[in-house]
Amino acid sequence: MMNSDNEVSKMTNFSEETVNTSNPEKVILTMNKIQKSFDGLVVLKDINLTVRHGEVVSIIGPSGSGKSTLLRCATFLEKIDGGEIIYLDKKAVTTSFSGKVCYTGKAEMKEIKKYFGLVFQQFNLFPHHSVLKNVMEAPVNVLKRDKAEVEKEARILLEKMGLADKADQYPCNLSGGQQQRVAIARALAMKPEILFFDEPTSALDPELTIEVLKIIRQLAEEKMTMVIVTHEMSFAANVSNRVIFMDGGVIVEEGDPKDVFGNPRQERTKQFLKSYKEE
Amino acid sequence: MTFGTMLSTMAAGMLKTILLFVLTLLGSLPLGMIVVFLKKSKFKPIAWITDIYIAVMRGTPLMLQLLVWYFGPYYLFGFSIRGYKFTALLIGFIMNYAAYFAEIYRSGIDSMPIGQYEAAEILGYSKIQTFMKIILPQVIKRILPSVTNEVITLVKDTSLASALAYSEVFSLAKQISASQTSFMPFLIAGIFYFVANYVVAWIMNRIEKSMQYYK
Numbered sequence: 001m002m003n004s005d006n007e008v009s010k011m012t013n014f015s016e017e018t019v020n021t022s023n024p025e026k027v028i029l030t031m032n033k034i035q036k037s038f039d040g041l042v043v044l045k046d047i048n049l050t051v052r053h054g055e056v057v058s059i060i061g062p063s064g065s066g067k068s069t070l071l072r073c074a075t076f077l078e079k080i081d082g083g084e085i086i087y088l089d090k091k092a093v094t095t096s097f098s099g100k101v102c103y104t105g106k107a108e109m110k111e112i113k114k115y116f117g118l119v120f121q122q123f124n125l126f127p128h129h130s131v132l133k134n135v136m137e138a139p140v141n142v143l144k145r146d147k148a149e150v151e152k153e154a155r156i157l158l159e160k161m162g163l164a165d166k167a168d169q170y171p172c173n174l175s176g177g178q179q180q181r182v183a184i185a186r187a188l189a190m191k192p193e194i195l196f197f198d199e200p201t202s203a204l205d206p207e208l209t210i211e212v213l214k215i216i217r218q219l220a221e222e223k224m225t226m227v228i229v230t231h232e233m234s235f236a237a238n239v240s241n242r243v244i245f246m247d248g249g250v251i252v253e254e255g256d257p258k259d260v261f262g263n264p265r266q267e268r269t270k271q272f273l274k275s276y277k278e279e
Numbered sequence: 280m281t282f283g284t285m286l287s288t289m290a291a292g293m294l295k296t297i298l299l300f301v302l303t304l305l306g307s308l309p310l311g312m313i314v315v316f317l318k319k320s321k322f323k324p325i326a327w328i329t330d331i332y333i334a335v336m337r338g339t340p341l342m343l344q345l346l347v348w349y350f351g352p353y354y355l356f357g358f359s360i361r362g363y364k365f366t367a368l369l370i371g372f373i374m375n376y377a378a379y380f381a382e383i384y385r386s387g388i389d390s391m392p393i394g395q396y397e398a399a400e401i402l403g404y405s406k407i408q409t410f411m412k413i414i415l416p417q418v419i420k421r422i423l424p425s426v427t428n429e430v431i432t433l434v435k436d437t438s439l440a441s442a443l444a445y446s447e448v449f450s451l452a453k454q455i456s457a458s459q460t461s462f463m464p465f466l467i468a469g470i471f472y473f474v475a476n477y478v479v480a481w482i483m484n485r486i487e488k489s490m491q492y493y494k
Contacts, residue, residue, distance in 0.1 A: 077397055113403045124398035127493050128416050138402035141412065172494040190402065 026053040028088060028115070028194045028225050029074065033095075035082035036066075036073055043069045045249040047083075051194060054223040058236035058257070061246035062272060067229045070246070071198050074227070075118045079103070087115045088193065114143070117187030121199040123179045125171040125186070131158065132167040135185045143190070150189070157185040161215060177208030181215055188219075195219070197228040213239075233276050237261045245269050280459050286467060288455065292448035293471055296437050299368060299447060300475075303433060306373035311380025315388065318381065336378035342442045345371040349443050368440050372433075379429055387422035388414065420490045427483040434476050448472075 029051040036044040043066045051057055059067045072078040074085065076092070082101060085093040092112045095101050103109065125134050135154040139145045158164050161181040171179050180200060187195055197216065201209040213235050219226065220239050230236055236243055236257060243260040245253045245268075253260055253269045264270045318329040336344070349367035353359045360366075391414055399409040438449035448471055452464035 075401060077400065110403065113401070116401075118401045120394060120398065122394050124392075124394035126395070126398070126413055128420070137412070138404070141408055142403040170493040186402070 026088075027051070028053055029227075030084070030086040031070075031074060032084040032086075033082065034070070034073055034080055034085070036069055036078065036080050043249050044073065044080075047249075047251060049074075049244070049251075051225060051227060053193075053225055055225055055242060056220045056240045057227045057242045057244060058240035059227065059229045059244045059246060060231070060233065060236055060272075061252075065246040066249040067246045068198055071118070071196050071227065071229055075116060075196055076103075076109075076113070077118075087112050090115075114190065115193045116196060117190055117192035117194075118196045118198065119180070119183050119187055119200050121202050123171075123176070123183045123203075125179055125182055127171050129170075130167070131163065131169050131171065131174070131182050134171065134182055135189045138186065139189050154185070154189055157188055158182075160218075161185050162211075175208060176204045177211045180204065180208075180212045184212075184215055184219075194225040194227065197226065197230070199229050199231065201230070201232060233261070233273070245272065247272070280455070280461075282463065285455060285459070285461075285463060289448055289451050289464065289467055289471075292446055292451035295445070296440075296447040296449075296471075297475070299365075299372065299437050299440060299445075300434055302369055303372040303376055303437075304430065306369065307376035307380055310373060310377035311384055314377055314381035315384045318385065333378045333381060336375050337382075341371070341375050341436060342439045344375055345439060345442055347371075348374075364443055364445055368443060368445055372436070376429070376433060380426070383422050383425045383429065384418065386425070387418035390421060391417060423483065423487050423490070427480065427487075430479055430483065431476050434479060435472055438472075 027050055029049070031047060031049040034044050034047040034049075035042075047066075047070060049057075049070070059070065061067050069078060073080050080093060080101060082095050082099060083093070084091070084095060090108060090112050091104060092109065093101060093103050104112070126137070129137060132151070132154055135157060136147070136150050139150045139153075140147055155164065155167065158167055161184060163178060163181055163185070166174060166178060166182075171182065174182065180203075184195075184200075200216070201212050204212060209232065213232065216226070216228065216235075217239050228236070228240070238257075240257055243255065243257045244251055245260060245264075245266075247268055253264060253266045259265075260269065261273065264273060314329060314333070317325050318333070320326045320329070345368060348371040349364065352363075395413055395417070396409060399413045404413065437447060440447050441450040441453065444450060448468050452468040455464040456462065
Protein backbone atom coordinates (compact mmCIF):
# COMPACT_ATOMS: atom_id res chain seq x y z
CA MET A 1 0.00 0.00 0.00
CA MET A 2 2.72 2.39 1.14
CA ASN A 3 4.84 1.45 -1.87
CA SER A 4 2.14 2.01 -4.43
CA ASP A 5 1.43 5.42 -2.88
CA ASN A 6 5.07 6.35 -3.26
CA GLU A 7 5.04 5.24 -6.84
CA VAL A 8 2.01 7.38 -7.56
CA SER A 9 3.65 10.44 -6.01
CA LYS A 10 6.82 9.79 -7.98
CA MET A 11 4.80 9.52 -11.16
CA THR A 12 2.96 12.79 -10.55
CA ASN A 13 6.25 14.50 -9.75
CA PHE A 14 7.68 13.19 -12.95
CA SER A 15 4.74 14.35 -15.07
CA GLU A 16 4.85 17.78 -13.45
CA GLU A 17 8.52 18.12 -14.26
CA THR A 18 7.82 17.24 -17.86
CA VAL A 19 5.21 19.98 -18.01
CA ASN A 20 7.59 22.46 -16.42
CA THR A 21 10.42 21.88 -18.85
CA SER A 22 8.22 21.70 -21.93
CA ASN A 23 6.41 24.86 -20.96
CA PRO A 24 8.69 27.23 -19.06
CA GLU A 25 6.21 30.05 -19.51
CA LYS A 26 3.59 28.30 -17.38
CA VAL A 27 1.79 30.86 -15.23
CA ILE A 28 1.96 29.88 -11.57
CA LEU A 29 0.19 32.81 -9.95
CA THR A 30 -2.23 35.37 -11.27
CA MET A 31 -3.54 38.19 -9.10
CA ASN A 32 -6.08 40.47 -10.78
CA LYS A 33 -7.33 43.84 -9.49
CA ILE A 34 -6.53 43.05 -5.88
CA GLN A 35 -8.17 45.41 -3.40
CA LYS A 36 -7.49 45.49 0.29
CA SER A 37 -8.20 48.00 3.02
CA PHE A 38 -7.84 47.96 6.78
CA ASP A 39 -10.60 49.86 8.60
CA GLY A 40 -11.21 52.15 5.66
CA LEU A 41 -7.51 52.70 4.96
CA VAL A 42 -6.85 51.51 1.43
CA VAL A 43 -3.67 49.41 1.34
CA LEU A 44 -3.88 47.78 -2.09
CA LYS A 45 -5.49 49.51 -5.09
CA ASP A 46 -6.18 47.32 -8.10
CA ILE A 47 -2.92 45.40 -8.00
CA ASN A 48 -2.18 43.03 -10.90
CA LEU A 49 0.59 40.49 -10.63
CA THR A 50 1.46 37.50 -12.78
CA VAL A 51 4.29 35.14 -11.91
CA ARG A 52 5.53 32.56 -14.39
CA HIS A 53 7.44 29.38 -13.72
CA GLY A 54 11.10 29.98 -12.91
CA GLU A 55 10.69 33.71 -12.45
CA VAL A 56 12.22 35.58 -9.52
CA VAL A 57 10.21 38.69 -8.77
CA SER A 58 11.42 41.25 -6.24
CA ILE A 59 8.99 43.70 -4.68
CA ILE A 60 10.57 46.86 -3.31
CA GLY A 61 9.14 50.02 -1.85
CA PRO A 62 8.90 52.13 1.29
CA SER A 63 7.32 50.86 4.51
CA GLY A 64 3.55 50.92 4.35
CA SER A 65 3.51 50.71 0.56
CA GLY A 66 1.48 47.49 0.75
CA LYS A 67 4.14 45.02 -0.42
CA SER A 68 3.92 42.74 2.63
CA THR A 69 0.13 42.95 2.53
CA LEU A 70 0.23 41.82 -1.10
CA LEU A 71 2.17 38.68 -0.06
CA ARG A 72 -0.18 38.08 2.85
CA CYS A 73 -3.14 38.32 0.47
CA ALA A 74 -1.48 35.95 -2.01
CA THR A 75 -0.96 33.41 0.78
CA PHE A 76 -4.47 33.91 2.22
CA LEU A 77 -3.23 35.19 5.57
CA GLU A 78 -5.30 38.27 4.77
CA LYS A 79 -8.64 38.23 2.99
CA ILE A 80 -8.92 40.47 -0.04
CA ASP A 81 -11.80 42.91 -0.49
CA GLY A 82 -11.89 42.53 -4.24
CA GLY A 83 -10.11 40.87 -7.15
CA GLU A 84 -9.04 37.44 -8.28
CA ILE A 85 -6.32 35.03 -7.19
CA ILE A 86 -5.52 32.04 -9.39
CA TYR A 87 -2.87 29.38 -8.78
CA LEU A 88 -2.07 27.37 -11.92
CA ASP A 89 -5.48 26.24 -13.14
CA LYS A 90 -7.28 26.67 -9.82
CA LYS A 91 -9.28 29.79 -9.01
CA ALA A 92 -8.79 30.45 -5.31
CA VAL A 93 -10.66 33.73 -5.08
CA THR A 94 -13.10 35.38 -7.44
CA THR A 95 -15.16 38.53 -7.23
CA SER A 96 -18.63 38.73 -8.77
CA PHE A 97 -19.94 41.73 -10.73
CA SER A 98 -21.80 42.88 -7.66
CA GLY A 99 -18.46 42.99 -5.81
CA LYS A 100 -18.95 39.90 -3.64
CA VAL A 101 -15.62 38.21 -2.88
CA CYS A 102 -15.81 34.43 -2.97
CA TYR A 103 -13.10 32.10 -1.67
CA THR A 104 -13.19 28.56 -3.04
CA GLY A 105 -14.26 25.60 -0.88
CA LYS A 106 -12.21 24.11 1.93
CA ALA A 107 -11.14 21.00 0.03
CA GLU A 108 -9.86 22.86 -3.01
CA MET A 109 -8.24 25.53 -0.82
CA LYS A 110 -6.29 22.74 0.86
CA GLU A 111 -4.98 21.64 -2.55
CA ILE A 112 -4.16 25.22 -3.56
CA LYS A 113 -2.22 25.79 -0.34
CA LYS A 114 0.16 23.02 -1.39
CA TYR A 115 1.23 25.15 -4.35
CA PHE A 116 2.98 27.82 -2.29
CA GLY A 117 5.27 28.31 0.67
CA LEU A 118 6.07 31.42 2.70
CA VAL A 119 9.22 32.43 4.53
CA PHE A 120 8.53 34.96 7.27
CA GLN A 121 10.58 37.91 8.46
CA GLN A 122 10.49 36.51 12.01
CA PHE A 123 11.19 32.89 10.84
CA ASN A 124 8.29 31.49 12.95
CA LEU A 125 9.97 28.14 13.49
CA PHE A 126 8.33 25.77 15.94
CA PRO A 127 10.54 26.17 19.03
CA HIS A 128 9.50 22.87 20.65
CA HIS A 129 10.62 20.85 17.64
CA SER A 130 14.17 20.02 16.64
CA VAL A 131 15.49 21.44 13.38
CA LEU A 132 14.89 18.12 11.63
CA LYS A 133 11.36 17.84 13.00
CA ASN A 134 10.58 21.41 11.95
CA VAL A 135 11.37 20.40 8.37
CA MET A 136 9.65 16.99 8.56
CA GLU A 137 6.42 17.77 10.40
CA ALA A 138 4.32 19.29 7.61
CA PRO A 139 5.09 16.69 4.90
CA VAL A 140 4.31 13.93 7.41
CA ASN A 141 1.22 15.48 9.05
CA VAL A 142 -0.28 17.41 6.16
CA LEU A 143 0.79 15.49 3.06
CA LYS A 144 0.64 12.19 5.01
CA ARG A 145 3.88 11.07 3.42
CA ASP A 146 6.09 8.22 4.56
CA LYS A 147 8.23 9.29 7.52
CA ALA A 148 11.47 7.58 6.50
CA GLU A 149 11.30 9.00 3.01
CA VAL A 150 10.56 12.51 4.30
CA GLU A 151 13.48 12.29 6.72
CA LYS A 152 15.83 11.39 3.89
CA GLU A 153 14.69 14.42 1.91
CA ALA A 154 14.77 16.68 4.96
CA ARG A 155 18.39 15.77 5.65
CA ILE A 156 19.31 16.48 2.03
CA LEU A 157 17.58 19.87 2.27
CA LEU A 158 19.38 20.72 5.52
CA GLU A 159 22.69 19.76 3.95
CA LYS A 160 21.90 22.08 1.05
CA MET A 161 21.24 24.85 3.59
CA GLY A 162 24.60 24.12 5.23
CA LEU A 163 22.88 22.87 8.36
CA ALA A 164 23.49 19.12 8.21
CA ASP A 165 25.15 19.19 11.64
CA LYS A 166 22.26 21.14 13.22
CA ALA A 167 19.53 18.57 12.55
CA ASP A 168 19.14 17.61 16.20
CA GLN A 169 19.50 21.13 17.61
CA TYR A 170 16.58 23.29 18.70
CA PRO A 171 15.84 26.65 17.03
CA CYS A 172 16.74 28.59 20.21
CA ASN A 173 20.34 27.38 19.87
CA LEU A 174 20.74 28.69 16.31
CA SER A 175 21.69 32.12 14.99
CA GLY A 176 19.05 34.16 13.17
CA GLY A 177 20.60 33.31 9.82
CA GLN A 178 20.58 29.61 10.62
CA GLN A 179 16.96 29.81 11.81
CA GLN A 180 15.94 31.50 8.58
CA ARG A 181 17.68 28.79 6.57
CA VAL A 182 15.76 26.16 8.53
CA ALA A 183 12.57 28.08 7.70
CA ILE A 184 13.49 27.96 4.01
CA ALA A 185 14.15 24.21 4.26
CA ARG A 186 10.80 23.77 6.03
CA ALA A 187 9.03 25.57 3.18
CA LEU A 188 10.93 23.63 0.49
CA ALA A 189 10.11 20.29 2.12
CA MET A 190 6.51 20.82 1.00
CA LYS A 191 7.76 21.02 -2.62
CA PRO A 192 5.89 24.22 -3.44
CA GLU A 193 5.47 25.51 -6.99
CA ILE A 194 6.20 29.02 -5.77
CA LEU A 195 7.96 30.37 -2.70
CA PHE A 196 7.19 33.76 -1.14
CA PHE A 197 9.67 35.64 1.04
CA ASP A 198 8.40 38.40 3.31
CA GLU A 199 11.48 40.52 4.09
CA PRO A 200 13.52 37.41 4.83
CA THR A 201 16.60 39.29 6.00
CA SER A 202 15.10 42.29 7.80
CA ALA A 203 15.58 40.70 11.22
CA LEU A 204 19.22 39.80 10.49
CA ASP A 205 22.51 41.66 10.77
CA PRO A 206 24.57 42.14 7.56
CA GLU A 207 26.74 39.04 8.01
CA LEU A 208 23.77 36.75 8.59
CA THR A 209 21.91 38.46 5.75
CA ILE A 210 24.62 37.34 3.32
CA GLU A 211 24.27 33.67 4.23
CA VAL A 212 20.50 33.75 3.71
CA LEU A 213 20.75 35.66 0.43
CA LYS A 214 23.29 33.11 -0.78
CA ILE A 215 20.69 30.38 -0.32
CA ILE A 216 18.00 32.36 -2.15
CA ARG A 217 20.43 33.05 -5.00
CA GLN A 218 21.15 29.31 -5.19
CA LEU A 219 17.42 28.60 -5.40
CA ALA A 220 17.09 31.16 -8.19
CA GLU A 221 19.80 29.35 -10.14
CA GLU A 222 17.80 26.15 -9.73
CA LYS A 223 14.84 27.94 -11.36
CA MET A 224 12.72 28.02 -8.22
CA THR A 225 9.79 30.38 -8.75
CA MET A 226 10.03 33.09 -6.09
CA VAL A 227 8.46 36.37 -5.05
CA ILE A 228 10.64 38.31 -2.64
CA VAL A 229 9.67 41.40 -0.67
CA THR A 230 12.99 42.95 0.24
CA HIS A 231 14.94 46.04 1.21
CA GLU A 232 18.19 44.59 -0.17
CA MET A 233 18.43 46.63 -3.36
CA SER A 234 21.61 45.17 -4.79
CA PHE A 235 20.29 41.68 -4.14
CA ALA A 236 17.03 42.52 -5.91
CA ALA A 237 19.02 43.97 -8.83
CA ASN A 238 21.29 40.94 -9.18
CA VAL A 239 19.02 38.00 -8.53
CA SER A 240 15.57 38.88 -9.85
CA ASN A 241 14.21 38.73 -13.41
CA ARG A 242 11.70 41.40 -12.60
CA VAL A 243 11.44 44.20 -10.06
CA ILE A 244 8.20 45.74 -8.85
CA PHE A 245 8.29 49.09 -7.11
CA MET A 246 5.23 49.70 -4.96
CA ASP A 247 4.13 52.85 -3.20
CA GLY A 248 0.82 53.89 -1.68
CA GLY A 249 -0.87 50.62 -2.56
CA VAL A 250 -0.16 50.73 -6.28
CA ILE A 251 2.55 49.34 -8.54
CA VAL A 252 4.43 52.49 -9.56
CA GLU A 253 6.96 50.85 -11.81
CA GLU A 254 7.72 47.34 -12.95
CA GLY A 255 10.26 45.77 -15.23
CA ASP A 256 13.73 44.39 -15.81
CA PRO A 257 15.95 45.20 -12.81
CA LYS A 258 18.48 46.85 -15.15
CA ASP A 259 15.84 49.33 -16.25
CA VAL A 260 14.15 49.94 -12.91
CA PHE A 261 17.42 50.44 -11.03
CA GLY A 262 19.54 51.87 -13.87
CA ASN A 263 17.02 54.04 -15.59
CA PRO A 264 13.81 54.51 -13.59
CA ARG A 265 11.03 56.25 -15.52
CA GLN A 266 8.88 57.41 -12.62
CA GLU A 267 9.86 60.34 -10.41
CA ARG A 268 8.74 58.45 -7.27
CA THR A 269 11.01 55.51 -8.13
CA LYS A 270 14.01 57.81 -8.63
CA GLN A 271 13.32 59.48 -5.32
CA PHE A 272 13.04 56.15 -3.49
CA LEU A 273 16.19 54.66 -5.01
CA LYS A 274 18.13 57.85 -4.28
CA SER A 275 17.46 57.42 -0.57
CA TYR A 276 19.34 54.10 -0.77
CA LYS A 277 22.32 55.52 -2.62
CA GLU A 278 22.77 58.20 0.01
CA GLU A 279 22.94 55.60 2.75
CA MET B 280 -5.68 6.91 72.56
CA THR B 281 -2.12 6.04 71.73
CA PHE B 282 -0.15 7.77 69.01
CA GLY B 283 -0.34 4.57 66.97
CA THR B 284 -4.14 4.37 66.96
CA MET B 285 -4.37 8.09 66.29
CA LEU B 286 -2.12 7.68 63.27
CA SER B 287 -3.91 4.62 61.93
CA THR B 288 -7.33 6.29 62.35
CA MET B 289 -6.06 9.33 60.47
CA ALA B 290 -4.42 7.21 57.78
CA ALA B 291 -7.89 6.34 56.47
CA GLY B 292 -8.59 10.09 56.24
CA MET B 293 -5.32 10.64 54.40
CA LEU B 294 -6.37 8.12 51.75
CA LYS B 295 -9.70 9.91 51.36
CA THR B 296 -7.90 13.25 50.99
CA ILE B 297 -5.60 11.81 48.35
CA LEU B 298 -8.55 10.27 46.51
CA LEU B 299 -10.41 13.58 46.52
CA PHE B 300 -7.27 15.37 45.30
CA VAL B 301 -6.51 12.94 42.47
CA LEU B 302 -10.11 12.71 41.23
CA THR B 303 -10.47 16.51 41.32
CA LEU B 304 -7.34 16.91 39.18
CA LEU B 305 -8.43 14.20 36.74
CA GLY B 306 -11.75 15.99 36.34
CA SER B 307 -10.78 19.65 36.40
CA LEU B 308 -7.64 19.64 34.24
CA PRO B 309 -9.49 18.45 31.10
CA LEU B 310 -12.72 20.26 32.00
CA GLY B 311 -10.76 23.51 32.18
CA MET B 312 -9.76 23.01 28.54
CA ILE B 313 -13.40 22.55 27.54
CA VAL B 314 -14.29 25.71 29.47
CA VAL B 315 -11.67 27.67 27.48
CA PHE B 316 -13.16 26.50 24.20
CA LEU B 317 -16.64 27.49 25.39
CA LYS B 318 -15.33 30.87 26.52
CA LYS B 319 -13.72 31.42 23.12
CA SER B 320 -16.87 30.26 21.33
CA LYS B 321 -17.99 32.46 18.45
CA PHE B 322 -21.58 31.87 19.55
CA LYS B 323 -21.84 34.75 22.01
CA PRO B 324 -24.45 33.38 24.47
CA ILE B 325 -22.20 30.41 25.21
CA ALA B 326 -19.24 32.71 25.78
CA TRP B 327 -21.32 34.89 28.13
CA ILE B 328 -22.62 31.94 30.15
CA THR B 329 -19.05 30.67 30.48
CA ASP B 330 -17.92 34.10 31.67
CA ILE B 331 -20.66 34.11 34.33
CA TYR B 332 -19.71 30.59 35.40
CA ILE B 333 -16.06 31.58 35.83
CA ALA B 334 -17.01 34.77 37.68
CA VAL B 335 -19.21 32.87 40.15
CA MET B 336 -16.65 30.10 40.72
CA ARG B 337 -13.90 32.60 41.40
CA GLY B 338 -16.06 35.15 43.17
CA THR B 339 -17.62 33.03 45.89
CA PRO B 340 -15.99 30.94 48.62
CA LEU B 341 -15.32 27.33 47.71
CA MET B 342 -16.76 26.26 51.07
CA LEU B 343 -20.06 27.94 50.19
CA GLN B 344 -20.07 26.27 46.78
CA LEU B 345 -19.59 22.87 48.41
CA LEU B 346 -22.56 23.48 50.70
CA VAL B 347 -24.69 24.55 47.72
CA TRP B 348 -23.79 21.44 45.70
CA TYR B 349 -24.55 19.20 48.69
CA PHE B 350 -27.72 20.79 50.09
CA GLY B 351 -28.93 22.36 46.83
CA PRO B 352 -30.91 19.34 45.59
CA TYR B 353 -32.83 19.15 48.86
CA TYR B 354 -33.72 22.85 49.08
CA LEU B 355 -34.44 23.22 45.37
CA PHE B 356 -36.24 19.97 44.61
CA GLY B 357 -37.10 18.63 48.02
CA PHE B 358 -35.24 15.36 47.83
CA SER B 359 -32.01 14.08 49.30
CA ILE B 360 -29.81 11.42 47.76
CA ARG B 361 -28.20 8.75 49.88
CA GLY B 362 -24.45 8.54 49.70
CA TYR B 363 -24.31 11.75 47.66
CA LYS B 364 -21.73 13.50 49.86
CA PHE B 365 -18.57 12.39 48.05
CA THR B 366 -20.16 13.06 44.64
CA ALA B 367 -21.22 16.55 45.78
CA LEU B 368 -17.66 17.23 46.96
CA LEU B 369 -16.20 16.05 43.66
CA ILE B 370 -18.61 18.16 41.61
CA GLY B 371 -17.88 21.21 43.78
CA PHE B 372 -14.11 20.85 43.62
CA ILE B 373 -13.99 19.99 39.92
CA MET B 374 -16.32 22.84 38.87
CA ASN B 375 -14.33 25.32 40.97
CA TYR B 376 -10.87 24.24 39.89
CA ALA B 377 -11.88 23.91 36.22
CA ALA B 378 -12.69 27.65 36.28
CA TYR B 379 -9.23 28.49 37.62
CA PHE B 380 -7.48 26.11 35.22
CA ALA B 381 -9.50 27.56 32.32
CA GLU B 382 -8.17 31.04 33.10
CA ILE B 383 -4.61 29.70 33.30
CA TYR B 384 -4.99 27.91 29.96
CA ARG B 385 -6.48 31.04 28.40
CA SER B 386 -3.56 33.17 29.55
CA GLY B 387 -1.18 30.63 28.02
CA ILE B 388 -3.04 30.36 24.72
CA ASP B 389 -3.35 34.16 24.43
CA SER B 390 0.39 34.57 25.02
CA MET B 391 1.27 32.52 21.94
CA PRO B 392 2.69 34.66 19.12
CA ILE B 393 0.42 34.88 16.06
CA GLY B 394 3.37 33.82 13.89
CA GLN B 395 3.02 30.25 15.16
CA TYR B 396 -0.57 30.09 13.90
CA GLU B 397 0.40 31.69 10.59
CA ALA B 398 3.34 29.35 10.00
CA ALA B 399 1.08 26.35 10.67
CA GLU B 400 -1.63 27.72 8.39
CA ILE B 401 0.81 28.27 5.51
CA LEU B 402 2.07 24.68 5.90
CA GLY B 403 -1.50 23.46 5.55
CA TYR B 404 -2.20 22.36 9.14
CA SER B 405 -5.88 22.07 10.04
CA LYS B 406 -7.14 24.06 13.04
CA ILE B 407 -7.13 20.94 15.23
CA GLN B 408 -3.62 19.92 14.11
CA THR B 409 -2.36 23.45 14.78
CA PHE B 410 -3.74 23.40 18.29
CA MET B 411 -2.68 19.86 19.21
CA LYS B 412 0.78 19.81 17.60
CA ILE B 413 1.96 23.42 17.67
CA ILE B 414 0.06 25.48 20.24
CA LEU B 415 -0.80 23.10 23.10
CA PRO B 416 2.72 21.69 23.67
CA GLN B 417 4.10 25.22 23.97
CA VAL B 418 1.20 26.41 26.12
CA ILE B 419 1.79 23.56 28.60
CA LYS B 420 5.38 24.67 29.09
CA ARG B 421 4.33 28.29 29.62
CA ILE B 422 1.56 27.61 32.14
CA LEU B 423 3.26 24.90 34.17
CA PRO B 424 4.40 27.21 37.04
CA SER B 425 0.84 28.60 37.43
CA VAL B 426 -0.63 25.10 37.32
CA THR B 427 1.81 23.98 40.04
CA ASN B 428 0.56 26.81 42.26
CA GLU B 429 -3.02 25.79 41.73
CA VAL B 430 -2.33 22.09 42.38
CA ILE B 431 -0.58 22.92 45.65
CA THR B 432 -3.56 25.05 46.68
CA LEU B 433 -5.85 22.14 45.87
CA VAL B 434 -3.98 19.84 48.28
CA LYS B 435 -4.74 22.29 51.07
CA ASP B 436 -8.26 23.11 49.85
CA THR B 437 -9.35 19.48 50.24
CA SER B 438 -9.60 20.33 53.95
CA LEU B 439 -12.72 22.36 53.04
CA ALA B 440 -14.49 19.00 52.69
CA SER B 441 -14.73 19.12 56.47
CA ALA B 442 -17.56 21.63 55.93
CA LEU B 443 -19.67 18.64 54.84
CA ALA B 444 -18.24 16.52 57.67
CA TYR B 445 -16.55 14.28 55.12
CA SER B 446 -14.04 12.18 57.03
CA GLU B 447 -10.88 13.27 55.26
CA VAL B 448 -7.74 14.00 57.24
CA PHE B 449 -8.66 17.49 58.46
CA SER B 450 -12.15 16.47 59.72
CA LEU B 451 -10.61 13.55 61.58
CA ALA B 452 -7.95 15.75 63.11
CA LYS B 453 -10.62 18.10 64.46
CA GLN B 454 -12.71 15.24 65.86
CA ILE B 455 -9.84 13.38 67.48
CA SER B 456 -8.35 16.57 68.85
CA ALA B 457 -11.68 17.49 70.49
CA SER B 458 -12.34 14.06 71.93
CA GLN B 459 -8.77 13.44 73.16
CA THR B 460 -7.98 17.06 74.09
CA SER B 461 -4.74 16.66 72.20
CA PHE B 462 -2.91 18.91 69.79
CA MET B 463 -1.18 15.93 68.19
CA PRO B 464 -3.83 15.27 65.43
CA PHE B 465 -3.32 18.78 64.03
CA LEU B 466 0.42 18.27 64.00
CA ILE B 467 -0.02 14.99 62.12
CA ALA B 468 -2.40 16.65 59.64
CA GLY B 469 0.02 19.55 59.14
CA ILE B 470 2.92 17.22 58.43
CA PHE B 471 0.72 15.21 56.06
CA TYR B 472 -0.23 18.27 53.98
CA PHE B 473 3.34 19.50 53.96
CA VAL B 474 4.76 16.17 52.77
CA ALA B 475 2.00 15.81 50.17
CA ASN B 476 2.79 19.23 48.77
CA TYR B 477 6.51 18.53 48.83
CA VAL B 478 5.87 15.51 46.63
CA VAL B 479 3.60 17.54 44.33
CA ALA B 480 6.22 20.30 43.99
CA TRP B 481 8.93 17.73 43.29
CA ILE B 482 6.91 16.04 40.55
CA MET B 483 5.93 19.35 38.93
CA ASN B 484 9.55 20.49 39.06
CA ARG B 485 10.61 17.33 37.25
CA ILE B 486 8.01 17.95 34.54
CA GLU B 487 9.17 21.57 34.18
CA LYS B 488 12.79 20.47 33.86
CA SER B 489 11.86 17.91 31.21
CA MET B 490 10.58 20.80 29.08
CA GLN B 491 13.62 23.00 29.44
CA TYR B 492 15.26 21.66 26.29
CA TYR B 493 13.91 24.65 24.37
CA LYS B 494 13.23 28.29 25.07
